[in-house]
Amino acid sequence: MATDPRSILEAAHTVAVVGISANPAKAAYAIPAGLQSAGFRIIPVNPKAQEILGEKVYASLAEIPHQIDVVEVFRPAEEAPAIARQAVAAGAKVLWLQKGLVSDEARRIAEDAGLDYVEDLCMGVERARFGITKG
Numbered sequence: 001m002a003t004d005p006r007s008i009l010e011a012a013h014t015v016a017v018v019g020i021s022a023n024p025a026k027a028a029y030a031i032p033a034g035l036q037s038a039g040f041r042i043i044p045v046n047p048k049a050q051e052i053l054g055e056k057v058y059a060s061l062a063e064i065p066h067q068i069d070v071v072e073v074f075r076p077a078e079e080a081p082a083i084a085r086q087a088v089a090a091g092a093k094v095l096w097l098q099k100g101l102v103s104d105e106a107r108r109i110a111e112d113a114g115l116d117y118v119e120d121l122c123m124g125v126e127r128a129r130f131g132i133t134k135g
Contacts, residue, residue, distance in 0.1 A: 003117055005126040008094050012069035013134060015123070016043040016061060016092070018083055019074035022052050028074035029053075031098070031124040038127055039134025043068065061090040068092040072123050073101060080106035088113040096123055 015035055020042075021028035029052070036042045036053055043066065044052040047059040058064050061071065061083075071087040073080060073096065080103035087095045088109065095110040097103065097119040110117040 005118055005121055005123075006130045006132075008070065008096070008116055008118065009123070009127055009130060009132045012040065012094065014041045014043060014067060014069045015072050016045055016058075016064055016068045016070070016090075017072045017074065018045045018061065020044040020046050020049075020052055020057075021074070022046070022049050027098075027122075031074075031122065032072070034124045035127060038132065040127075061086040061092070064090060070094040070096050070123075073097045075101075077101045077103050077106075081109055084109035084115075087115065094118070096121075098122060099125070 017032045019028055020032050023029055032042045033053055042053055043064055044055050044057040046057050049057045068090055071092045073083055084095055084106040094116040099122040102119050107117050
């Protein structure tokens, strides 16, 4: 199972962002915005918004009608296991917990279902570090 951030970012195109914020001052907005600028397709998941970053917002992963490469999590760690189960059910390939988020249970759920798993790393920082952009 590849948990190598570089390999994951190179393979990924579509990122569903659970807990994305509509507030440009927050990391949960700025990081996805940076990924979008680098050519990743961002699918916002936030039950309280209609549109973020010019994209339709979904209330849950279950509502997304597209293939999801990565589920990026900007929610508290205690919510990660439930999000992991939703990511598995949605057919995602990767579960990525943002910097500061760690969950042994979410890791177990993801890995048992065959998903790649990253935790406690910023997807935006890793993307920039490896210079990964999409065409």
